[in-house]
Amino acid sequence: MRDGATTKETLTPRGPPAPANWPAPDTRLLRLGMALTVAALTFAAFLPVRRNGFVSWDDDKNFLENPHFRGLGLEQLHWMWTTFHMGHYVPLSWMTLGADYSLWGMNPAGYHLTSLLLHAANAVIVYVLARTLLASSAREASSDTDVPVTLAAAFSALVFALHPLRVESVAWATERRDVLSGLFFFSSILIYVKSRGVPTRSRGYWIAVALFVCALLSKATSMSLPAVFLILNVFPLKRLGGDAGWTTPQARRVYVELVPFVMLAAATAVLSIVALHPPEQLGFAAKLSVSFYSLAFYLWKTVLPFELSPLYELPQRVDPTALRFVASAVIVACLAGLAWSLRRRTPALAATLCLFFVVTLPMLGVVQNGPQIAADRYTYHAAPALAVLAGVALLFALRRAPAIAGVVASAIVLGLTALTWDQSTIWRDSQTLWARVLEIDAQSAVGHSNMANVLYSQNRVADGIEHSEQAVRIAPQSPEAHNGLGVGLARAGRLAEAAAEYRRALTLRPAYDDAEDNLGVALARQNDNVGAIQRYQRALELNPENSNAHINWGNALVRLNRIDQAIPHYDAALRIRPDNAEAQHNWGVALAQQRRFPEAIEHFRAALAIEPGHVEARQYLELAKRLAADQQPSPPRL
Helix, strand or coil: CCCCCCCCCCCCCCCCCCCCCCCCCCHHHHHHHHHHHHHHHHHHHCHHHHHCCCCCCCHHHHHHCCCCCCCCCHHHHHHHHHCCHHHCCCHHHHHHHHHHHHHHCCCHHHHHHHHHHHHHHHHHHHHHHHHHHHHHHHHHHCCCCHHHHHHHHHHHHHHHHHCHHHHHHHHCHHHHHHHHHHHHHHHHHHHHHHHHHCCCCHHHHHHHHHHHHHHHCCCHHHHHHHHHHHHHHHCCCCCCEHHHECCCHHHHHHHHHHHHHHHHHHHHHHHHHHHHCCCCCCCHHHHHHHHHHHHHHHHHHHHCCCCCCCCEECCCCCCCCCHHHHHHHHHHHHHHHHHHHCCCCCHHHHHHHHHHHHHHHHHCCCCCCCCEEECHHHHCCCHHHHHHHHHHHHHHHHHHCHHHHHHHHHHHHHHHHHHHHHHHHCCCCHHHHHHHHHHHCCCCHHHHHHHHHHHHHCCCHHHHHHHHHHHHHHCCCCHHHHHHHHHHHHHCCCHHHHHHHHHHHHHHCCCCHHHHHHHHHHHHHCCCHHHHHHHHHHHHHHCCCCHHHHHHHHHHHHHCCCHHHHHHHHHHHHHHCCCCHHHHHHHHHHHHHCCCHHHHHHHHHHHHHHCCCCHHHHHHHHHHHHHHHHHCCCCCCC
């Protein structure tokens, strides 16, 4: 029976009979009710993300210091469709973020709400897809009614959507590209599967192609879709292999229809490698070890999702003979052998394991980019494969012990919900995020560097220096670690040592704009304003969106009494980052030195509106008010 029929099967099942007491409700109402339930439970489990802010893990570079995405005007759209910002070409993702800015400004709650709504929509799509696949497979083997298939599909969707491995993609504003590309990726699979059930429906096929294009324009890792279709055509569609053969006319038609998908994926793969400018890569043995480890890690964490972290840092040296890498290779090899040996008896197991592998393949370190050896977000597109397998297991259990199966499934859903709720709070702010990283891995150099930056922002300089020194000890070749230590030393008044750390960072990475900017600050504090300006200029050549470099350049010009030249730099800093209280405050100071007190007062007030606890802005505001009052002419005497 095709998915969508409203009558019940009456053929004798091959296995144990389905329970006779399954109700027979209106199938449309049942399916709608399950879809709404899946969406509602998903939304509820992720509610903590609405209280989360932007974090110092790419959110600052993507949103706080990036003026180009703010809105959907022609200028913003041109940037979105032509930029490879931070190595990614994701114009559709940027468009949704531009729409968020139009609705919410820079309030992070709105951005998280949009990501959550997209994730809830993905959960519903996975539910419909799971139901389509389960119904197709189940009715070849038994006379299941619509109820157990629908319940199993809803369970599959919830296992996907409520799993704590999904939190990173939903709770991290930067990863909008995951949930948006997932929307198109899963929709393309659903439309393709349904249209292949009726081969004459060519419109569905071309809709699937168009959705694939949208997925690629949202995140390039969607390029694995042609491999997904190839596997699905083997099982459960059975249009390849087995009785269908591999070289028959039908098989050749399958290959032809996959050509547009393959061409799009290949073009995207080439474009992605060019755009990423990937750093120096690991050797072949190390890369293979990392790939095995990552794949085993994802499978393990899917089953036991505990001690999850925003960052699993790549070790400073990858030893392929280390126990964890060898054990991972053995586990993957055993699973591959199991899937192959059971491919005829349990094709669902073989197909889901293959699907999980091919979808995660682009993220398994084939091209190493970034400090991570693995990442929770890399499971987003692959997770439905294992989730559908969980639905198959529940469907099998419902035929035999429905009460026990229902209790176990409910317990799993509740457990995943609790874990996801807790994991979502880790992304509340930068401090909770990096504290979690260091809780899981005390030897994370990236974690120590970023925690140091959080502590510096809280004026906990001594504590911050400890973390920076730890980062340098762990990763002496890390420019970020040396730059962070320089910031701490400068805050402690040890300017010569700070300058040495900045120069060390620049030796390791000559195009490091933050280190250039910070070195300029150290020089300015040693009264070398001319040398400082040269550093600020270099920082802005490297990164024109460095708002701090503009502020510091303006400050240096004020000290040189070139105030009219300084003001454009404060203005530029605020165009880049409108919520920069320091730019407003320093602009006010510059105007006050020109005795333009009414204008200065407005900037001090703007600084306090952004940062109510800005002590200097409040002090200068009161002083500017008194001086402005003294400037007023006395009223004429009567």
